[in-house]
Every structure is written in C-alpha cells, then in structure tokens.
Amino acid sequence: MTAAPRTADVSDTAELLALYEEMAVIRRTEKAAHDLFLSGLVKGTTHLAAGHEAVAVGASAALRDDDYVFATYRGHHHALARGATPEECLAELMSRASGLCGAKGGSMHLTKASGNMLGSYAIVGAHLPMAVGAAWSARLRGTGQIAVAFFGDGATNIGAFHEALNLAAVWKLPVLFVCENNLYMEYTPIADVTAVAHPAADRAPAYGIPGEIVDGNDVVAVREAVDRLAGRARAGDGPGLLEAQTYRHFGHSRADPATYRPAEEVERWLKHDPLDLARGRLAELGVPAGTVAAADGRAEAVVQAAVEAAKNAPAPDPRDALTDVWADGGARWRT
Amino acid sequence: MADVITYRQAVAEGIAREMRRDPAVVCLGEDIGAAGGVFKTTAGLHEEFGSGRVWDTPISEQAIVGAAMGAAMTGMRPVAEIMFSDFLACCWDYLANEIPKVRYMTGGQVTVPLVVRTANGGGLGFGAQHSQATENWALTVPGLKIAAPATPADVIGMMAAAIRSDDPVVFFEHKGLLATKGPPAPPDHVVELGQAAVLREGDDVTLVALASMVPLALAAAERLAEEGIDAEVVDLRCLVPLDAMTVLGSLAKTSRLVTVEENPYQGGWGGTLVSIVADEGFGLLDAPVRRVAAACVPLPFADVLEAEVIPTVDKVVATVRDLSAY
Numbered sequence: 001m002t003a004a005p006r007t008a009d010v011s012d013t014a015e016l017l018a019l020y021e022e023m024a025v026i027r028r029t030e031k032a033a034h035d036l037f038l039s040g041l042v043k044g045t046t047h048l049a050a051g052h053e054a055v056a057v058g059a060s061a062a063l064r065d066d067d068y069v070f071a072t073y074r075g076h077h078h079a080l081a082r083g084a085t086p087e088e089c090l091a092e093l094m095s096r097a098s099g100l101c102g103a104k105g106g107s108m109h110l111t112k113a114s115g116n117m118l119g120s121y122a123i124v125g126a127h128l129p130m131a132v133g134a135a136w137s138a139r140l141r142g143t144g145q146i147a148v149a150f151f152g153d154g155a156t157n158i159g160a161f162h163e164a165l166n167l168a169a170v171w172k173l174p175v176l177f178v179c180e181n182n183l184y185m186e187y188t189p190i191a192d193v194t195a196v197a198h199p200a201a202d203r204a205p206a207y208g209i210p211g212e213i214v215d216g217n218d219v220v221a222v223r224e225a226v227d228r229l230a231g232r233a234r235a236g237d238g239p240g241l242l243e244a245q246t247y248r249h250f251g252h253s254r255a256d257p258a259t260y261r262p263a264e265e266v267e268r269w270l271k272h273d274p275l276d277l278a279r280g281r282l283a284e285l286g287v288p289a290g291t292v293a294a295a296d297g298r299a300e301a302v303v304q305a306a307v308e309a310a311k312n313a314p315a316p317d318p319r320d321a322l323t324d325v326w327a328d329g330g331a332r333w334r335t
Numbered sequence: 336m337a338d339v340i341t342y343r344q345a346v347a348e349g350i351a352r353e354m355r356r357d358p359a360v361v362c363l364g365e366d367i368g369a370a371g372g373v374f375k376t377t378a379g380l381h382e383e384f385g386s387g388r389v390w391d392t393p394i395s396e397q398a399i400v401g402a403a404m405g406a407a408m409t410g411m412r413p414v415a416e417i418m419f420s421d422f423l424a425c426c427w428d429y430l431a432n433e434i435p436k437v438r439y440m441t442g443g444q445v446t447v448p449l450v451v452r453t454a455n456g457g458g459l460g461f462g463a464q465h466s467q468a469t470e471n472w473a474l475t476v477p478g479l480k481i482a483a484p485a486t487p488a489d490v491i492g493m494m495a496a497a498i499r500s501d502d503p504v505v506f507f508e509h510k511g512l513l514a515t516k517g518p519p520a521p522p523d524h525v526v527e528l529g530q531a532a533v534l535r536e537g538d539d540v541t542l543v544a545l546a547s548m549v550p551l552a553l554a555a556a557e558r559l560a561e562e563g564i565d566a567e568v569v570d571l572r573c574l575v576p577l578d579a580m581t582v583l584g585s586l587a588k589t590s591r592l593v594t595v596e597e598n599p600y601q602g603g604w605g606g607t608l609v610s611i612v613a614d615e616g617f618g619l620l621d622a623p624v625r626r627v628a629a630a631c632v633p634l635p636f637a638d639v640l641e642a643e644v645i646p647t648v649d650k651v652v653a654t655v656r657d658l659s660a661y
Contacts, residue, residue: 068409102442113444118408123432129401130408130433137406140361140387147405160428163398170393324443325435325478327501333477334611335529335576 013285017295019061019219020278023053024299026077027275029086030250032307033076033093033107037254041311042093046107047074051217051249054274055180056081058222059148062230068116068134068147070127073108074180074248075120078150083115086306096313103316104324116145125151125158128177132168135175135239146174146233148226154185156199165207165241174233176226177204177241180216186252187260201243209241216244217274220281247272343513345487345520346376346452349494350414354384357412360498363390363399364416364452373418374454374513396425400451404434407449412498420455420469420507427472434503435478448501450494455483456547456597457645458511463633466510466641468597470545473505474574474604480528481574483507485549487517489572492526500528509546529576533585537567540591540655543582543608545571548595548646555595555651564659574604579611583619586612590621591658597645600628622661625654 030050036042049056056077063069071078079089084100092099093107100110108122118134121127131149138145155161156179168175179200185193196202204211214225222244229240247269251258258266282292325331340348354360362380364372368391371378381389392399396417403415417423423430430451437445457466473479480502484490490508497504534549535556544552549570556566567585571578586592592612594605605626612624629645 068405070405100442101440101444104442105440109440111441111444113441118405118445119437119441121433123428126401126428126433129398129429130405132398133402133405133407133413134409135405136402137409137411140406141410160397160401163393163395164401166393167395167398167402171390324439327438327446327448329443331477333575333577335578335580 013282013287016220016278016282016285017287017291019057020275020282020292021295021299022057022081023219023275023278024296025086025302026053026056026080028299028303029080029089029306030076032090032303034250036090036094036307042107043095044106045253045255046093047253048250049074049077049248051247051269051274052180052182053077054219054222054277055150055178055216055244055246058219059178059226061223062227063148064145066116067145068118068131068138070118070131070134070147070149071120072124072127072151072155073120073122074152075110075150076107079110079112079117079120082112082117084110084112084117086303087309090306091310091313094310095315096310097316098310098313102320125155125160127151128155128160128164129167131175132164132173135168135173136171139173144234146176146230148176148178150178150180153179153181153183153190153199156203157194165204165209165239168239169207169209172236172238175239176229176233177239178226179241179243180246181243182246182248184252187256198243200241204241209239211241211243213243213245216246217272218277219274337519339516340487340519341513342487342490342515342517343374343376345490346494346508347378347380349491350377351380351383352491353495353498354380354388359410359412360414361388361390361406361411362414362416363392363403365392365394365418367391367416372416374510376508376513377416396422397429400426400429401433403449403451404429404447407447408445412448414450414452414498417451417453419465420453421464421467423453423469423472430473430479430505431476435476439478446501447503450497450504450506452506452508454510455507456509456511457634457641458547460636460638460641462636466634468629470507470574471598471602471604474607478503479575480504481507482528482572483509483546483574484572485512485546485570487515488520488524489526491520492524493528493572495525496528504528507546511547515550526572528573529578531572531578531581532570533567533581534570535566535568537565537589539565539589539659540593541567541569541582541585541589542593542595542651542655543569543571544595545574545604546597548597551646551648552595552651554648555655558648558652559655562656564655566655577608579608582608583612583616586616586619590619592620592624593651593655593658594626594628595646595651596626596628598629599631600626601631603628622658625658627651627654
C-alpha cells in the first residue's frame with residue numbers, strides 16, 4: 001500500500017486523461033454487463049452505475065490506496081475504481097470461478113478487500129455504520145487512513161444513516177459520507193419521499209457535519225471536493241458529507257426500463273454526461289481528439305478481452321458452496 | 336485470587352484479561368464506560384483501560400454493531416455490548432444480513448472477529464421487552480457462533496475463546512445468573528467454543544440445558560435423585576459450534592433425553608438437537624424425547640405468570656418422572 005494519494009493535480013493532462021480512461025472502462029463494463037444480461041449470461045439482477053462514473057473515479061483519485069471504501073448494490077464502478085478488473089467483475093456477474101468473490105457474491109456484492117474496497121452491501125444504508133467502524137479502527141491504530149461510504153439518496157431515509165452520522169460526528173472520526181443523488185429512490189423520485197430538498201447535504205448540519213453539494217458528473221469537481229473533505233478528516237477535524245448530483249443512464253435494476261422519468265429530464269442529464277464533460281476539459285487543455293480516442297480504444301479492448309475471458313472461465317466447483325462461512329475456510333457448525 | 340467470583344464480575348474480568356493481552360481488543364456500548372454498564376458487567380474496564388479502549392455510545396444499536404463490524408474488518412477485535420438481548424432486534428440487520436454473510440459472499444476475502452455481548456433471558460421481572468431468551472434468533476443464521484455460559488469460570492474461559500475467535504460470536508450473558516457465584520477461573524483459562532460439559536453424571540436420563548437452565552436442571556436432578564432417578568446433566572455451553580457428540584455419548588448411557596430450554600418451544604434450539612438425535616442416535620433411545628421449554632407467549636411481568644411460562648424445577652422434575660415411567 002502506498003501512503004500517498006494517487007494523483008497530484010488534475011490540471012495535469014496526463015492525469016485527467018487517466019481519469020477519463022478509467023471512466024471509459026467503467027462505462028464499457030456496465031454496457032457489457034447489460035448486454036450479457038440480455039443474452040442470458042448474467043442471472044439475477046444488476047444495478048448499473050453508467051452515468052455515475054465520475055463519483056467513483058473522482059473520489060478514488062483523491063484517496064490513498066489504503067483508505068477504506070464501502071459501497072452499495074450499485075457498486076460496480078466503485079469496485080473498478082478501487083482496483084478490481086473488468087474481467088474479475090464480469091466473471092463474478094457471469095457466475096464464474098474466477099469472479100471477484102468466487103461467484104458467491106454476484107453483482108450486488110463486488111468486493112476487493114486486497115484494495116481495501118471492503119464490500120458492496122445490498123441492504124440499503126447498512127454499510128454506513130461499517131465505514132464509521134473502519135474509520136474508528138484507523139484512528140485507534142493511528143494509521144491516518146480514512147473510510148468512505150458511497151450510498152444512494154434512498155439510503156438517507158434509513159435509520160442507520162442517521163445513527164452513523166451522529167456516531168461519526170460525536171467520535172470525530174475520519175469518515176466521508178458520499179451520497180450519489182441520482183434523483184430516484186429505486187422507482188420513486190426522492191423528492192416525493194423526503195422532507196428536505198437535498199436528502200444528504202441538508203441533513204448533515206443536524207449532526208454538526210458540513211454537508212457539501214457537488215456536480216457528481218464532473219470528475220474534477222468530485223476529486224477536488226473529496227480531496228478537501230479527506231484532508232479535513234485526516235487532520236482530525238471529523239467526518240464530512242458530500243452530496244454528488246448525478247443520474248443513472250439505466251433504470252434502477254434490470255427489471256426497470258425507467259419509463260417514469262420525464263423525457264426532457266433524461267435528455268438534459270444525458271447531455272451532462274460525465275465522459276463528455278471530461279472530454280470537454282481535455283479539449284480545453286489542448287489534448288488532441290486522437291489522444292482521447294486512443295484512450296477509448298484501450299478501454300474498449302480491455303473490456304472486450306474481459307468479456308471473452310469471463311465467458312471462457314470455468315464455473316465454480318459445487319463443493320465451494322460449503323466453504324468460507326468460517327475463518328478456517330469451512331462451514332462446519334458442529335464439533 | 337478470591338475464593339469465589341460472581342458471574343457479573345466474571346464478565347468484566349474475562350474482557351479485562353483479553354484487553355491486557357491484546358491491544359486490538361476494544362469495547363463499545365451504551366453506558367459501558369465510567370458507569371460500568373447497567374448490569375455492572377463492565378465495571379472497572381474504563382478505569383483500567385481508559386476512554387481510548389472503552390467507548391460509550393449513543394443509544395444506536397445499528398451504529399454500535401455496524402461500527403464493530405467495520406472495526407473488526409480492519410484490524411481490531413471489538414467487543415460490542417447490546418444492553419438487553421431483546422434489543423438485538425434493533426440491529427438485527429447486522430446479525431442476520433451483514434456480519435455472518437460478508438465472509439461468505441466475498442468468497443472468503445473478509446474476516447469479522449467481533450463479539451456482540453448481551454444480557455439475555457428472564458427471571459428478573461422486566462416484562463416482555465426486556466426478558467426474552469433470544470439465543471434462537473441467532474441460531475437461525477448461518478455464520479454466527481453462539482456462546483451462553485452458565486458459570487463464572489465459563490464466562491471467563493468462553494469470553495477468552497470468543498474474543499480470540501476469528502469468527503463473529505454472539506455472547507449471551509444471562510441476567511438471572513449475574514449474581515450467582517462460583518470458583519474463579521485460573522490464569523489463561525480458555526474454554527474452547529463448542530465443548531459441552533457433563534456437570535453431573537447419571538445413568539437414567541440426560542438433561543441438556545443452557546445458561547440459566549443449567550442450575551435449574553442441576554436442582555431438578557437433585558430432587559429426582561431423592562426419588563431414585565439418576566439424571567445426567569449436560570451444559571451445552573454453545574449452540575454454534577454445537578457439541579451434539581457429548582449429548583449422544585450421554586444418551587448411550589442413559590437412553591432418555593430431556594432438553595431444558597428457556598426459549599419458546601416453537602423454534603427452540605432443543606428442536607435442532609432432538610432432530611440430530613433422531614437422525615444419528617435413534618437406536619440409543621428407549622423412550623420418546625421431551626422438551627421442557629417456554630410457552631409460546633410473550634414473557635409476562637408478574638412472577639407467578641412468568642413461572643407459568645418458563646421452565647421451573649417442578650416442570651423439569653415432572654417431565655423426567657413421566658419419561659422415566661415410559
């Protein structure tokens with residue numbers, strides 16, 4: 001693990017190009033997941049994060065490699081941004097032995113513990129107290145690490161959200177709460193079921209936590225905001241909360257065509273695509289279109305190779321269903 | 336070392352011993368710090384280890400157990416207190432969905448070495464929401480180890496094993512036993528989880544009990560001895576891992592089985608134990624099995640009503656007497 005943040009300065013064109021390429025890989029991985037589902041190779045469900053790429057990539061760029069990250073069932077982008085490969089993720093979705101979790105987790109539980117990406121949790125809001133605990137642990141061990149919980153707007157109405165914010169604040173822990181507000185709690189507009197306009201940021205002051213709002217589709221803005229809040233947390237100034245405004249390109253899950261969304265709203269947000277925004281910044285910095293196209297080409301090749309490799313990977317050994325319950329690797333409940 | 340130690344002192348002593356030997360052990364819970372816990376089961380820990388290792392929390396059961404989980408995943412060995420076991424329901428998501436599953440669903444990537452301690456059971460007249468024997472709730476969830484000691488020495492020895500366990504353990508301390516006394520535990524006393532104890536040897540019937548039901552079963556055995564019925568009493572100590580072999584071994588001698596459970600009959604641990612006996616030890620039985628358990632009603636308040644619901648010495652004696660005549 002390195003102790004230094006991965007990036008120095010996002011005005012550096014090479015760095016911004018790298019962030020763009022990461023987002024391009026995530027976008028294509030999500031598209032591949034969607035196509036594989038439609039072709040019957042991914043079972044269960046998926047909650048795709050296409051459209052949310054800038055939150056994961058921008059935040060990760062501001063974090064140390066040894067910081068802890070906790071995500072939700074919509075967590076493909078966070079796993080990828082924290083070091084999971086498209087092949088590992090797609091193999092997991094396709095129930096292959098080479099999957100990130102040995103095909104025991106599936107789409108909703110992508111986890112890369114070796115990169116301190118400590119899991120994707122499918123009970124809404126449950127992981128927020130876990131991130132508080134990881135931050136507590138970091139403080140107890142004096143490591144200077146922080147913990148980040150990414151969550152959706154819907155999680156802000158869960159009791160655990162409020163318990164987590166209060167405990168983090170009262171113990172002054174180095175934890176960041178990053179809300180991906182994509183305007184919809186599953187199928188229902190968050191505004192219809194929430195008493196305040198900004199479901200995360202407006203609640204933070206009640207716990208003495210600064211609540212910030214950022215354009216969650218702008219990778220540079222996200223990176224800067226997380227960098228600032230992470231600095232505060234690391235300095236001992238306590239938790240921070242960031243509400244990143246973003247939009248999902250697909251429905252809530254595979255079963256959802258998202259027809260409830262007004263056409264003009266969809267159009268407006270699709271014109272505010274995080275990849276387009278990053279491309280615009282790159283162009284402003286004088287990066288040739290061919291250079292960006294080359295990054296797209298690399299992303300395409302990585303994901304295509306990942307799809308093929310995952311398709312060709314073997315299924316898990318059925319006997320593995322009876323491993324990994326306990327720390328000794330087994331599942332034996334009698335002595 | 337004192338000649339005797341109370342069960343409640345043993346809880347604090349058991350935790351303290353582990354905190355002394357391992358700096359990764361930290362405690363969190365409501366009123367556990369300077370107050371020493373509402374049952375005084377953490378008395379002295381704050382004085383010895385300070386607020387850096389004994390943390391008072393708000394009344395936020397989800398945050399307590401969720402934070403303990405996050406800390407356990409990242410290098411600590413947290414011991415979280417949920418004041419009354421009834422309140423486990425307030426953080427049931429963590430016990431049912433998060434803690435026991437994260438290792439499995441991540442393909443073994445994550446370890447969660449934590450202990451959730453809680454005061455369990457009835458007998459103190461606290462009414463329906465502070466008196467339940469809830470160990471069966473945890474028994475329904477693959478991935479949790481379940482300890483329920485009956486004596487002060489076992490509290491210390493099993494606390495050591497629980498805190499050192501790399502797996503999550505729900506540690507049920509019985510409210511009705513807190514004031515009971517017993518021999519102190521020797522230094523470095525460890526009782527491995529999943530080892531039942533034969534506390535009284537007998538040839539006629541096997542009584543299997545847990546926690547508060549252990550002294551009750553022993554008292555029943557003494558009464559039965561006066562009637563010429565020689566009962567063997569097995570303290571199960573843990574529900575997961577479950578030591579069914581000791582029970583089967585006892586049955587090979589006695590051929591009759593009675594489980595004594597404080598939890599409701601419906602869904603009680605005795606049902607699981609009896610099914611194992613039916614599968615693997617049917618030939619050992621000379622009589623049907625019997626389960627003395629609580630009635631399937633919420634725990635009532637008045638002593639006379641509570642006694643009607645949960646097992647008593649009289650009920651155990653009557654059941655064994657009937658079974659012996661079979």
